[in-house]
Amino acid sequence: MEAIRVHEGLAVPLDRANVDTDQIIPKQFLKRIERTGFGQFLFYNWRFDDDGNQRSDFVLNQPEYKEGSILLAGENFGCGSSREHAPWSLLDYGFRVIIAPSFADIFYNNALKNGILPIQMDEEQVHQWIKQAEAKELVLNVNLEEQVIYDEKQQVHFDIPAYHKENLLHGLDDIAITLQHEDKITTFENLKQA
């Protein structure tokens, strides 16, 4: 996966709680056997009407948010199924950072495995940024190394487990790390069989 250290981008406000993975990527698009090309299906039923025309009232279809790469959302983002197609579609569409008051557990993990930085932030701050981004262009500068988000006026600290931070900063492959412990896995298996 691609490492992420500093990311500056346009914030896109999605003021909804409990955005579930069926909304992020509906099931009819889960049949592909590739990891790529899912961006076109992101939020499909919110972006397009039954005839496949863009719904102009949905935020991603508004021209001022076209270049957005930081998603601001309500609590419990990514609840529902374990489909990794959800982060694949967000990443492929161009999102590298998602900021929300809380994330569903499986989605949070899946995002990290794909080089998306999910930032848990207190609700008041997220809400403030959502209102700002709805009113006018909001550019945020996210510095993972410092664990700080800069907007025009302030800098806001965020927490992330050290282990996840390290993997994101270096774009590390989990399996390669685990295989460094292969002897321990073998020992465990032998003990279990005994």
Next chain:
Amino acid sequence: MEKPETIVEKIWKNHMVHKEPDKPDLMYIDLHLVHEVTSPQAFEGLRLNNRKVRRPDLTFATMDHNVPTKNRDVIEDQISKKQMETLRKNCQDFGITLADMFHPDQGIVHVIGPQLGLTQPGKTIVCGDSHTSTHGAFGALAFGIGTSEVEHVLATQTLWQKPPKTLNVHVEGELGTGVTAKDLILAIISKFGVRFGSGYVMEYTGEAIRNLSMEGRMTVCNMSIEAGARAGLISPDETTIEFLRDKPNVPQGDAFDEKADEWLALATDEGARYDETVIIKAEEIEPQVSWGTNPGMCVPVSGSTPQVDTSENHDDIARALEYMGLEENQSIESINIDHVFIGSCTNSRITDLRKAAKIVEGHQVNGNVRAIVVPGSFGTKLQAEKEGLDDIFKAAGFEWREAGCSMCLAMNDDVVPPGGRCASTSNRNFEGRQGNGARTHLVSPEMAAAAAIKGHFVDVRQFAANVYPA
């Protein structure tokens, strides 16, 4: 005396491969279940890196999400077909046992695991599917994972996991007659919300849980994820042991009884500490019907949809009512339905079908309703046919199908049309879940059966007073 432990602490200790400061623990995985939708990219990753499947013998695959439930000889959807062919090839190449569409063990992955005795107390079980929590009914630590983690388990048979916090969901008292495990879990989620289990493993305890059958326990644990918990479990007891006795993949004879003692010892010790506890009274629970677009949006069948302006989160409620095509303060029994789906990993087991058949027997499906029954596995279907349940359903006007996930997520042809309204025994009522624009109401199999006949929701305890003597 040793410190009393929860079952989660015991399982954790038994599976720790490696521990170091400031990192999650490296945990061994005893059983990896695989299906066609979330695995192709994982196998592709193995190939790209020249990696093997470390323990094909601890890996078991089936096809469930995509499979047709009508005619299996021709798969018209070419992309679905390719996904299934890909799974077949991957299992061949990597030496994994596969119960494909024509195999007698085929079925929904969370139905066949227990049925084959692969699911056992104390095991760590994962699958690229969020409803893996189902297997927790047996006192296993079972949770859903994404495709990257599927690849990780295939390659290493381990996962990096933070020790979970534990949440005791204690259900006091007994469920009333005609109130089911499904009503219980819907009531729990409705009371505490769709996020209250986030970051926890939930352990269900109390008299009402102890009195549930294994199928009922699976229904409860299945929907732990709808409360935000990756895993939910129940300490093993005699009910667990008797369900597993004589199952194909468990020890047989005396060896089984020895194993059973080990399993029973895994149960949470008296006095063990949980990080949190919530209590719910079973007597207060009525049959539930969801009215909105997440599983927490549920009310008793005697109730009504909420009033928008006096509710917390009124934007969410207004949006949900609009999507569902319902008014505020609308009585649940006044809602007409046009589809009924009895199936899914939540409610498609033999006891679910028996109970629904009992309600249906001697009645006809309402003329405005299309109703289907999709058994959870090929084995369940055969058993039901042996008991004549299929005849009861068919005589009433239900369609009787082959096993699969079907209309729960509508990846195959079993789709609710736009604007259609379905009484469904599945687990998610998200927007578009059963089809673009489809409206889902989550209910128990008994409530779904009664709704099929009346054409609208009705309290099954009144509808089938003969089945539920006062």
